Amino acid sequence: xxxxxxxxxxxxxxxxxxxxxxxxxxxxxxxxxxxxxxxxxxxxxxxxxxxxxxxxxxxxxxxxxxxxxxxxxxxxxxxxxxxxxxxxxxxxxxxxxxxxxxxxxxxxxxxxxxxxxxxxxxxxxxxxxxxxxxxxxxxxxxxxxxxxxxxxxxxxxxxxxxxxxxxxxxxxxxxxxxxxxxxxxxxxxxxxxxxxxxxxxxxxxxxxxxxxxxxxxxxxxxxxxxxxxxxxxxxxxxxxxxxxxxxxxxxxxxxxxxxxxxxxxxxxxxxxxxxxxxxxxxxxxxxxxxxxxxxxxxxxxxxxxxxxxxxxxxxxxxxxxxxxx
Numbered sequence: 001x002x003x004x005x006x007x008x009x010x011x012x013x014x015x016x017x018x019x020x021x022x023x024x025x026x027x028x029x030x031x032x033x034x035x036x037x038x039x040x041x042x043x044x045x046x047x048x049x050x051x052x053x054x055x056x057x058x059x060x061x062x063x064x065x066x067x068x069x070x071x072x073x074x075x076x077x078x079x080x081x082x083x084x085x086x087x088x089x090x091x092x093x094x095x096x097x098x099x100x101x102x103x104x105x106x107x108x109x110x111x112x113x114x115x116x117x118x119x120x121x122x123x124x125x126x127x128x129x130x131x132x133x134x135x136x137x138x139x140x141x142x143x144x145x146x147x148x149x150x151x152x153x154x155x156x157x158x159x160x161x162x163x164x165x166x167x168x169x170x171x172x173x174x175x176x177x178x179x180x181x182x183x184x185x186x187x188x189x190x191x192x193x194x195x196x197x198x199x200x201x202x203x204x205x206x207x208x209x210x211x212x213x214x215x216x217x218x219x220x221x222x223x224x225x226x227x228x229x230x231x232x233x234x235x236x237x238x239x240x241x242x243x244x245x246x247x248x249x250x251x252x253x254x255x256x257x258x259x260x261x262x263x264x265x266x267x268x269x270x271x272x273x274x275x276x277x278x279x280x281x282x283x284x285x286x287x288x289x290x291x292x293x294x295x296x297x298x299x300x301x302x303x304x305x306x307x308x309x310x311x312x313x314x315x316x317x318x319x320x321x322x323x324x325x
Contacts, residue, residue: 001025001026001043001044001116002025002026002027002028002041002042002043002044003020003025003026003027003028003042003043003044003045003046003112004027004028004029004030004033004039004042004044004045004046005017005027005028005029005030005045005046006030006031006033006045006046006047006048006051006056006059007029007031007046007047007048007051007075008031008048008051008052008053009048010029010031012048012098013029013031013048014029015102015105016046016105016108017029019105019106019108019109020108020109020112023109028042031051031053032053033059035059035062035063035066035068036066036068037066037068039063039068039070040068040070042070043070043071043116044070044071044072044073044112044115044116045070045071045072045073046072046073046075046108046112047059047060047072047073047074047075047092048074048075048076049074049075049076049083049087050076050077056074056075056076056087057083057086057087057090060072060074060087060090060091060092061090063090063091064090064091069091069119069123071093071115071116071118071119072091072092072093073092073093073094073095073096073111073112073115074087074092074094074095074096075096075097075098075104076095076096076097076098077097077098083095093115093118093119094111094114094115096108096111143155144156146205146219146220148198148201148202148220149201149202149205149220150202150205150209151205151208151209151218151219151220151226152217152218152219152220153219153220154219154220154221154222156217156219157217157219157221157227157229158280160217160229161177161227161229161280161283161284162280164229164231165272165278165279165280165283167231168231168272169274169278173231173232174232174233174234174235174271174272175229175230175231175232175233175271175272175283176229176230176233176234176235176237176238176269176270176271176272177227177228177229177230177269177270177271177272177283177284177287178227178228178230178238178242178267178268178269178270178287178302179221179225179226179227179267179268179269179284179287179288179290179291180204180208180225180226180227180228180242180245180265180266180267180291181224181225181226181265181266181267181291181295182200182201182204182224182263182264182265183263183264183265183266183295183299183300184264184299185197185200185223185224188200188261188263192256192257192261196254196256196261197224199254199256200224200254200261200263201220201224203249203252203254203263204226204249204263204265205218205220205226207245207248207249207252208226208228208245211241211244211245211248212228212241215231215232216228216229216230216231216233217229217231227284227287228242234271235269235270235271235304235305235306238269238271238304239269239302239304242267242269242302243302245265245267246264246265246267246300246301246302249263249264249265250262250263250264250265250300264299264300265300266291266294266295266299266300266301267290267291267294267301267302267303268286268287268288268289268290268291268292268293268294268302268303268304269287269290269302269303269304269305270283270284270286270287270289270290270304270305271304271305277305286305287305289305289308290303290304290305290307290308291303293307293308293311
């Protein structure tokens with residue numbers, strides 16, 4: 001074990017060094033250490049409290065600020081409980097009084113071994129806690145993220161859409177939902193194989209994620225369908241952004257073997273309406289009707305609920321004025 005003694009009293013430092021070397025430990029002595037990661041080469045630090053340049057408490061503070069985790073024992077010639085308490089708060093493992101009869105020297109090895117065991121236990125627990133957090137993060141990610149595409153999944157989208165609808169209702173904010181479908185996706189799977197279909201899904205997901213704003217939510221809704229939630233966005237802006245997505249996807253073909261295959265999308269956009277589209281189901285259903293209209297219009301296009309309303313109104317027969325007699 002490598003031990004660093006930080007003490008300006010050379011005589012006391014050498015006495016402690018000789019005692020520790022009897023245990024087979026390698027000891028280095030200094031009275032003005034540089035507080036950096038180079039200290040990590042030591043397994044233990046014996047730190048004197050009273051020194052001319054800085055106190056042991058000052059050094060403990062620096063170690064804590066730099067997150068240099070080395071077990072430390074503070075040594076002092078004063079039996080001051082306030083100093084002991086402050087040292088323990090700053091991360092010291094023990095507090096040792098340097099008595100005039102030098103009895104503390106015989107206690108040093110056992111105190112160091114005990115502190116070392118405590119340090120190893122704390123570091124093991126710290127590692128286990130970090131691993132547990134990482135595992136929990138991965139599990140949380142799996143519950144919210146689509147594994148294949150790396151974007152949000154149906155579960156997250158459903159929950160987030162309900163949240164956004166409540167917010168739109170409460171604060172009278174605009175909200176849009178756009179449902180996106182890959183055109184002829186079954187044909188890609190049948191002709192080129194399912195790995196090519198997976199590649200198409202990943203390619204579209206990447207472009208969607210790169211094109212939407214940071215405040216938007218994009219995810220895989222089902223199969224080859226994607227859903228985008230546009231908070232604080234009116235229908236016109238949402239439709240424009242989706243048109244940009246359709247154009248970008250089509251202009252970035254995927255490579256299957258030696259062939260470059262262009263992908264087209266059909267998109268349906270619907271906006272929140274406090275009277276008719278005020279639930280997640282009704283809003284998505286409206287977007288789905290618009291998506292069907294985009295398919296019927298030849299695909300590779302975007303249709304909005306406003307487009308459907310205009311089409312419906314223009315197809316209704318006008319009333320004929322009857323002559324009055």
